Amino acid sequence: MTVSCSQNGSKLRNTLPLAVLLALTLGSQFAAAEVQLWETNEVIPTYVVGPPDPNPRFYSGRTYQGARATFYPYPVLDKLTDERQNKSYRLVYLENEYVQLAVMPELGGRISIAKDKSNDYDFFYRQHVIKPALIGMLGAWISGGVEWNVPHHHRATSFMPVDYTLETRPDGSKTVWIGETEWRHRLKWIVGVTLYPGRSYIEMSARIFNRTPYAHPILFWINPGVHANEQYQVLFPPDVEFAVQHGKPEFAHWPVGAETYAGVDYRGVDLSWWKNHPSPVSFFAWDSQMDFFGGYDHGRQAGVLHYADHHQVPGKKFFEWGNGPEGEMWTKVLTDNDGPYLELMAGAWSDNQPDYSWLQPGEVKTWRHYWYPIRQLGGACNATIDAAVNLTVSNQTARIAFNATSQFRNARATLHTGKTGLFERVITISPREPFVAEVKLPEGIRETDLRVSLLNSDGRELVSYQPLARKNSPMPKPVVRPRPPNEIQSNEELYLTGLRIEQLYSPSFESAPYYEEALRRDAGDIRANTALGILRAKEWRWADAEKHLRAAIDRASANYIRPKDSEADYYLGVVLRAQGRFDEASDAFHRAAWGQAWQSAANLALAQIECRRRNFNLSMELVNRAIAAGSLNTKARNLKSAVLRRLGRAEEAEEHAVGTIALDPLDFGALNELALAQRQRGAQSAAQTLAHLQQLMRNAPQSYLELAADYEQAGLWEEASEVLLRMVGGESVLSDAHPLIYYHLGYCAEMAGQSQSLKYYKLAARMPPDFCFPFREEEERILQTAIERNPEDARAWYYMGNLLFDRQPQRAIEAWENSRKLADGFALVHRNLGLAYAQTHKDFPQAIERLQRAVGLNPKEPRFFYELDLQLEAAGALVTRRLSILTNNHNVVKLRDDALSRELMLLVAAGRHDLALDIMLSHHFHNWEGSSEIHALYADALLARGHAKFKRRQFNDAFKDYVMALEYPSNLEVGRPKRDRKATQVFYYLGLTQEALNDPASARESFERSATPRERSPSEAQFYQAMALKKLGKTSDAQAIFEGLVRHGESLLKAGDQPDYFAKFGERQSERVRQANAHYLAALGKLGMGRTAEAEADLGKAIGLHPGHLGALGLLNRPPL
Known part of the structure; x- marks a missing residue:
């Protein structure tokens, strides 16, 4: 072996x-x-x-x-x-x-x-x-x-x-x-x-x-x-x-x-x-x-x-x-x-x-x-930067193989057992010259006794390997889903669970409820207050963040003690600075800088504040402290170059910028400071450096905005303006540009006491709004200032809403409403409001009204139809209403697969199976990884059409539709999975059809294919497997599945939304759809147990909540089970 x-x-x-x-x-x-x-x-x-x-x-x-x-x-x-x-x-x-x-x-x-x-x-x-x-x-x-x-x-x-x-x-x-x-x-x-x-x-x-x-x-x-x-x-x-x-x-x-x-x-x-x-x-x-x-x-x-x-x-x-x-x-x-x-x-x-x-x-x-x-290795047992080795043993023969990443002359390939040499050869090895040898082993040699190595001519080991005895360790414990906050015993566990949710960017859970539960039990808890304060600071909820951070500091510094960890002081400084309270922020940052962990970040923040105050000598002292504590902190290094230049020390500034470029050759701030320092000392190389920088920046607006923002954070308004003006061709040109370029220019001019700020704000308001998606913390202040100076700027309110929605949705709604009042004809404002009212307030009538207005203003945007139909579904709108909107705009809807899929789903729900299938089979769909809904829709259309034929006793025609439902047309871009869950449903109906055609042997084969392999999670597929098991005489197995479906459906109705913590892909469902699915699962179980009236009541509830629920509609229109 x-x-x-x-x-x-x-x-x-x-x-x-x-x-x-x-x-x-x-x-x-x-x-x-x-x-x-x-x-x-x-x-x-x-x-x-x-x-x-x-x-x-x-x-x-x-x-x-x-x-x-x-x-x-x-x-x-x-x-x-x-x-x-x-x-x-x-x-x-x-x-x-x-x-x-x-x-x-x-x-x-x-x-x-x-x-x-x-x-x-x-x-x-x-x-x-x-x-x-x-x-x-x-x-x-x-x-x-x-x-x-x-x-x-x-x-x-x-x-x-x-x-x-x-x-x-x-x-x-x-x-x-x-x-x-x-x-x-x-x-x-x-x-x-x-x-x-x-x-x-x-x-x-x-x-x-x-x-x-x-x-x-x-x-x-x-x-x-x-x-x-x-x-x-x-x-x-x-x-x-x-x-x-x-x-x-x-x-x-x-x-x-x-x-x-x-x-x-x-x-x-x-x-x-x-x-x-x-x-x-x-x-x-x-x-x-x-x-x-x-x-x-x-x-x-x-x-x-x-x-x-x-x-x-x-x-x-x-x-x-x-x-x-x-x-x-x-x-x-x-x-x-x-x-x-x-x-x-x-x-x-x-x-x-x-x-x-x-x-x-x-x-x-x-x-x-x-x-x-x-090459020629046959595998690998170990590898280093110099070489790789493989060792295999078969029939008392060892095969040793080496590859090297460079040429080694007079290298030695060896095989030992203990101190006994079994093989040694002097070789030349290189990437073009692998080495392979076979060595006959003495009797009684165990593989774990062997040691193979490659040494260079000086005896330095390049790579070696000695086989390991398998440890047969116990299987590690799997990760478990977080428990609800009220079920967690200790505050420490609550804090760590919340932190894990933050750390993994969990889409299924929010961290705040865990911190809040800890604070409900102990309002002064340092860890929970600090974590919640930081979380609120990242949402730019400054007052709330300040409250929690001060509570953490009060507990940590009780009895006049200096805290061991100054994290809360540091973030309090961040929060106070964001509110323009620079004196208080400085105090907090200085306290934070007493702790080694925060010296670099806190001293950089202090240096930026002193730079804003034009205290360049003090700023230099502080930024030096920041760099001493974090020598790779390129932002601090760039500020030092700027301060050196402002102090007239251009040669030092240039030297320091060159050192930063060595750390990051794509650091635009360092390259800009290099050019400015060279210009200050009159060097001709300044133009070359600047040209190189502009080439690297690729005329990308966000690169210019990010560089300008670095200067703005230190109050270096002139430098920020110069960077931004390069993007628009200079003051004498002022070409069309990304709106934020002009908003930033206006703010810089205002902070520098220059008169042209309003000119820039008005220019910004006239720029095309396409793809203006602000994301920087400082842009909230910039946009707010622009609005104050130019109150008729509807676009600034729109951009403000975009900036805020993922952090502060209610303020975003208010901003978009202000934009709408100033300019009611901008479709995206209405569209954003529609999504916001639905997501934030579950106000579906208002959401639908806004989205309908967006469609009216821009009827050529297919995404609007998709989003409108989602909200109509969430509101429980009838299929006929939803379908008429989409079919009346089919030529636009078909331009996006997501919108077209909504139309097809509704066509199936309305019983227009032929049209749905004609469209499906003539359109090339491009699906997101993890998505197979379009094939499920294809199968549902054929199943529904087959059911209608079955009920008309057209069994052969029904059989053909059911067989087609097993196919995976290539234009749908969904491959047949190993575990084809939809096939369990199809094979069950094939079995019923074969029974009707008096072919019991084929029917049994179909029921067996439906019943295997077993589904472990409560689902539609599991129901059809249980129905097949009944047909195969395994009633007790089927009964257990039916009971589990009822339990699971009813538990979902009681427990509310239970997202899959381990899901790789997925979309969040509306509450109506989620409840309809729960009723549907319960109905499946009850139907299997013969509780038909109760099942049909649940199906009625499912359709009442979600009139387009294809599973419930299909079950109501099913052949006799």
Whole structure:
């Protein structure tokens, strides 16, 4: 038995090279051929994505990848098309003698090409077409290459341009830096993709900067895809005994399963092989203490390994779509000809998704990953930055194999048992020259006695491995759903539960009720008051935040004691500063700075305040303290450069800016300060630096606004204005621009005592409002000031509502109402009010009125029809009313799949099955990952039509419809799942039809297919399985299911909304729909038990609440069961 642990380019981008900025020089000893770096345009076939959705999408309870699906302030990219065009993209290439890479800044900065030149193997998935699917956080997403997931999984901008620059270093290595400041939290991240001369590995240097005054939970997963096939194997380290699901609700033994996992029976199955997974599935390695993992194609004898310090980068995961029909469908959706893929993900500061770590104010996390191709290894037992090793034992023969990431002459490959040498050979090994040997083992040697190693010519160990005895550890306990606050015994548990909900961005629970319950029991609880104060500060509810933070401070400082932890003092300073109470804020920040943990953040805040007061010498002293406590705090470093310049110390300012650029080559503040310092001392290089900065900023409004905001926070109004004026061509041009550019310019002018502030505010009011989605805390104050100076500005009120809704919905409603009073003809204001009245107040009549007004003002916007129908459904409107709105506007509705799906659902509910099916089968749907509703609708239409034929005794025709309901038409883009729950219903009705056709043998076969595999959760599918079990004579089993359905339905009616804590995807349902579903489940159970009158009463209640409930309508119109 075999034992194995493995289971030509255009002009280079004008960069102002860092070598110049850092006063570095390149020697002639580094030949250009060693690492080539160039940019070029390449044409790639591309499936066109429609324009971004112009409607702001606020948070409405949607779950995405197990966390909150927060679109705002980004526009959504969910309009996919079938139009295939040849499109030119900018690619940045890196190449040395071993590997070739290409990076695509236009598409999220992903690595699109990674080729092993020794065997022409694409060790990351090579896409030859850009074919988006609705998988990303905002929609459009492509597979292939390497994606950067930060601070959330499948980050918002994966399909958008990012910032980039190039670097050449004295050692001959070359780097493409990519990154951005994301909008949702205003965190900055960068990744440097580096190739070295003579090395086959890709170095990925990652950094994430918290430039905000708040702590934020973050994750950072690097997500490479690899080509997968029947011979592809995932290589988790040999110390991995378990793998775990998203959110950690269930574990599986690794590598051979011993349980059901993700709904699949994996008992006795080797989980490491791609071919063994029939459905989409994820496995996260559990608690590995080793620094590598990867994947291997045994057919190509090639693969890829990842190496990183597991203390910083614990996450090791693979995901695949599976090799069943569902996976085949996703392969077709995502590529034309490149085949299936598998994702090998490496997580920093995170070992799961969702799993987040806190990033404190001013904190910077830095780490490195290494990826390199492997060949002829057969697997991997261990890997380092220098080399990888595999050891297998079969028939008393050991096979040892090594790969190296650079050339090592006179290296020694050894195999020992204890102090006894079994094999040693002096070799030359390189990425092109792997080493493999077979060694006959003496009798009695155990595998765990062996130790294999590779040493360089100086005796330094490059890699080694000694097989591990399996620990057979007990299965880890799964994560459990949080209990309601009133069921938790201690305040400590309440605090920790609330904190966990915050930390994981839970879409199912709110943290505030846990903190509030703790305060109900003990109003002075320090932890709960501090946590709730910070939470309210992030919502900009300053008075409430101040109350809780002061309560925490009062308890902590009772009896005149200095608190051990000054977190509450720090955040009190943040809250007071936000209210313009700078003297009080300074006192709080000074108290906070007594604690080491808050010295950097607090002293930066103090330096900003003194800068506003023009106390530059004091500001310098404070910012120096901030940097001493946090040397990587680039925001503090940039402020120091600005203060040095303001003090007339231009050369020092320039030197300091260069040092900051070394930390972040894409730091716009540092580059701007470099240009200003150079200009101040009259250097000609200032123009070059400024041109370089403007090129990096890509004319992106939010980049200019974020840089200006940095200056505004320190009261440097002139610098902020200069940055903003570059965006509009200067004071003499003032071209059309994003409205916030002019609002900020107006505010800066006002704060600087300049007369042109009103001119800017009026210009802002005249700018097109498209995609103006404010998100910065300081923009509330700016917009409020603009409104005070220009009271007729309806747009400012609209923008204010957008800014506030996800934090303070009632104030947002008031702002939008003010906008409506000033200008009633703006459709988006009415649309936003409609959604807000529904979501915030459950005032569906008002919501419907506003949305109908929006439709009237802009009848060409299909999204409005979708949103209107959702509110009509939530209000219990009749099917006829809803359907008439959609069918009368069909040519607009059909432009969006979500709107068209609503029309189709209503057509089915109204009994117009033929029309619904004609539309469904002639339209190409693009579905979000995790969504299969359109196929369920297709099946419901055929079932309903079949029922009608059955009741007319047209059994053969009914049979044909039921058989069609089992199909998965390709245009629906839903693949047949391994556990086809809808099929349980269809097979039951097929069985009834076969009974009517006097074919009992076929009927029994259909009932057996309906009854297996067993459904474990109360559902419609479980009801039909129970009905099939009755037909098969298993009445007691069926009775237990029926009773469970009744219990579950009635418990849902009593308990209220019970969201799935572990759900990866989903939308929040309205209360009427939720209650209708509960009545429906109860009706199913009662119907199965023969309590027909009670069942029909529940069905009537379900339809009364939700007249379009297809399940209830279908059951009322069913054939005799």
